Amino acid sequence: MTAQIEPTSRYHLRVERVKKIxxxxxxxxxxxxxxxxxxxxxxxxxxxxxxx
Structure with a gap:
């Protein structure tokens, strides 16, 4: 079973936002x-x- 890790730091949130775009x-x-x-x-x- 693989669980997706939620981004917690501001850096990870920025990376996820750019990745989505x-x-x-x-x-x-x-x-x-x-x-x-x-x-x-x-x-x-x-x-x-x-x-x-």
């Missing part, structure tokens, strides 16, 4: 959409605060 607009699988979402959130987190 990616999956709505592309034909990527769940795994690939998650990998892309992680990369996107990481890149956004590295943008300096004054630029955001």
């Amino acid at each position: 990616v999956m709505e607009d592309t034909k990527l699988s769940d795994t690939k959409a998650l990998a892309l979402a992680v990369r996107m959130v990481h890149e956004l987190d590295t943008v300096p605060e004054p630029v955001r």
